[in-house]
Amino acid sequence: QEVTEILTDTTKKEPVIIPLAEISVRSGETTIKIKKMLESLVGDDEIKNMTDINDSLILIVDSLLKIERSIDLETRNIRFLNNKESLWERINNSVEQEKSNLSDIVGELDEMKYELEEDRRTWVKTLEALKQDNPGSSVVTHIDDLIFKLDSAKNVIQKNNDQILIILDQTTSKGLLITDLIDKITEISKKKEGQLLASNLPPIWKTDFTDADKWDVPGPLHQFNEMEIKGLIYYLRSHQSKNVIQVILILFFIVFFLLIGQRMKKAEINQGSFYQRMLVKILSHPISAALILGIFASLLIYANRPLLFKDLSRIAITIPLIFLVIFITTRKYNKYFYLLGLMINIQLVYYIFPPGHHFYLLSLIFIAVTELVMLTGLYRHFKQHPIKNKSLNRLISVLIVFHIGFSAIGSIGIISGANLLAEVFLNMTLMNMFVGLLLGISTLIINGLIEVGIESPASQRLNIFRHNGRLIERRAVRIVNLSAFVFWIYTSLGVVRLQRSVVEGITNFLTYEVSIGSASFTSGDIMIFFLVIWLSIIIANMIRAILEEDILDNLHLAKGLPHTNSVLVRYSLITVGLLLAVSAAGMPLDSLTILFGAFGVGIGFGLQNIFNNLVSCLLYTSDAADEVVPV
Numbered sequence: 001q002e003v004t005e006i007l008t009d010t011t012k013k014e015p016v017i018i019p020l021a022e023i024s025v026r027s028g029e030t031t032i033k034i035k036k037m038l039e040s041l042v043g044d045d046e047i048k049n050m051t052d053i054n055d056s057l058i059l060i061v062d063s064l065l066k067i068e069r070s071i072d073l074e075t076r077n078i079r080f081l082n083n084k085e086s087l088w089e090r091i092n093n094s095v096e097q098e099k100s101n102l103s104d105i106v107g108e109l110d111e112m113k114y115e116l117e118e119d120r121r122t123w124v125k126t127l128e129a130l131k132q133d134n135p136g137s138s139v140v141t142h143i144d145d146l147i148f149k150l151d152s153a154k155n156v157i158q159k160n161n162d163q164i165l166i167i168l169d170q171t172t173s174k175g176l177l178i179t180d181l182i183d184k185i186t187e188i189s190k191k192k193e194g195q196l197l198a199s200n201l202p203p204i205w206k207t208d209f210t211d212a213d214k215w216d217v218p219g220p221l222h223q224f225n226e227m228e229i230k231g232l233i234y235y236l237r238s239h240q241s242k243n244v245i246q247v248i249l250i251l252f253f254i255v256f257f258l259l260i261g262q263r264m265k266k267a268e269i270n271q272g273s274f275y276q277r278m279l280v281k282i283l284s285h286p287i288s289a290a291l292i293l294g295i296f297a298s299l300l301i302y303a304n305r306p307l308l309f310k311d312l313s314r315i316a317i318t319i320p321l322i323f324l325v326i327f328i329t330t331r332k333y334n335k336y337f338y339l340l341g342l343m344i345n346i347q348l349v350y351y352i353f354p355p356g357h358h359f360y361l362l363s364l365i366f367i368a369v370t371e372l373v374m375l376t377g378l379y380r381h382f383k384q385h386p387i388k389n390k391s392l393n394r395l396i397s398v399l400i401v402f403h404i405g406f407s408a409i410g411s412i413g414i415i416s417g418a419n420l421l422a423e424v425f426l427n428m429t430l431m432n433m434f435v436g437l438l439l440g441i442s443t444l445i446i447n448g449l450i451e452v453g454i455e456s457p458a459s460q461r462l463n464i465f466r467h468n469g470r471l472i473e474r475r476a477v478r479i480v481n482l483s484a485f486v487f488w489i490y491t492s493l494g495v496v497r498l499q500r501s502v503v504e505g506i507t508n509f510l511t512y513e514v515s516i517g518s519a520s521f522t523s524g525d526i527m528i529f530f531l532v533i534w535l536s537i538i539i540a541n542m543i544r545a546i547l548e549e550d551i552l553d554n555l556h557l558a559k560g561l562p563h564t565n566s567v568l569v570r571y572s573l574i575t576v577g578l579l580l581a582v583s584a585a586g587m588p589l590d591s592l593t594i595l596f597g598a599f600g601v602g603i604g605f606g607l608q609n610i611f612n613n614l615v616s617c618l619l620y621t622s623d624a625a626d627e628v629v630p631v
Helices: 002-010 020-040 044-069 078-133 138-193 218-237 240-267 274-282 286-296 307-328 331-346 358-384 390-416 419-454 463-495 499-511 523-554 561-584 589-605 608-624
Strands: 513-516 519-522
Touching: 020 078, 020 138, 044 078, 044 138, 078 138, 078 218, 078 307, 218 240, 218 307, 240 274, 240 286, 240 419, 274 307, 274 419, 286 307, 286 419, 307 331, 307 419, 331 358, 331 419, 358 390, 358 419, 390 419, 419 463, 463 499, 463 523, 499 523, 519 523, 523 561
Parallel strands: none
Antiparallel strands: 513 519
């Protein structure tokens, strides 16, 4: 609050004396302003409600923090720590939202106080001048009353502000405690992730399978229920609006795919491109396709999802995914897809039971053996029955060999008791296969829809699609495939616990500041600069093509004008893109005046011929179409 007052004091202007003829009108306006400000204040009942909500939030946070202090986080596994981190991130988001709301109210109250203070200074100045000229005037008494109203309103606002500041201070202090706890959990998680080769369990040949305690089921199930299932239920209850959006999205995809499938049947698209043929097969089962994309979209709908939410979403996607993959591929691969689906379900078992439990160990052994059997079988199959594309066949063989190595390392981890090593490498193989199939089906659907949409009769009415449809399809498909590949790499980094480190490394690289003289910029600024220019060129080319081929060409303009106008629009958009790129890179636009000045001098001395040719070219394009070519 003191900082705010200091800042506002530096911007205060010298008060202006109000002319006598305007005092009546201005005093009425000031009175109305005071009335509106007081009416807009947070009422006592609302402040009490805000206090109750904040007290409840603080009580919950205090009770949870008390529980956390009784837990030795150093002894917990990474999944437990990740769940805790996700939980406290959600709580921290709620606290930050409450802080933001309170800060907005305090900011509005500060603005009101500043306005009232400025008005008061103006009226005090006016009163002093009036007492010198007309000390016995009745207007003096009127201004005295108005100044009293300003002081009273300012006191009321200050009281309101103080009450909300108390709430804000309490919320801020709890937010700091939560941030410290999240940092502590993150630090412990990183420490444990660095102990990948540590043997936390006895070697498998020293495991005592006769220990009855390690066959106990009710205990781990109760702990799993308390820690994860109840947490998931609370998460879903607190995100009811997003649950509705998720259901609506799945229903939308079902209806959309049914309609698209019917239209494709009527159009008899059976001899189209690879993506179109695959789309016809996939959309013959619209519910499965809708479930895959709808549940996959939960990545965008839900934030800070609990790990159990992710596990159950993966299992929910697996059923329609395996069904569709089996339908669009040959029968000789079916056994491998069934084994993949079985492993994804078994994976939940070693999440339920703690490390050292026999069911945890058995599930790891099952997944390791199944992965090795499945991958070696696939490798033999591609060696005996290679596909026609030799490069693709070689790439698939290399990927299979790599994942056989991952599964073998995971098996070594099981044998030696390095359970974290086993989990990481077995999960890497399993998740890479699952995400690969998921992204494969998703890209088939999206690319097929792109091609069908561009080649539809409605799109073919536009010249831009009729003349450049194939080019647009190739570039759109390339972007979708590249995005899927980047997402696959990002997911793989998460499995091997490198996602956070890689993201931090990229962030540090993008924010690293380089100074040249008085100018300073970051790597991110440079990338944004070129990215905005690249996007502006793409958008400018698209708009130029649409203008020239579909809009201006239909306006019956003089020959050559559509091309000239569209080229001018393209140059204008690229220029605007250049200015936006400079601004986005953090360079103030007013600093470009020197550059433009130097550019103007350059034009005057050495670039006259270039600009003459440019203008002549534009004039020529507007007239060239008028020439008649003799036959």
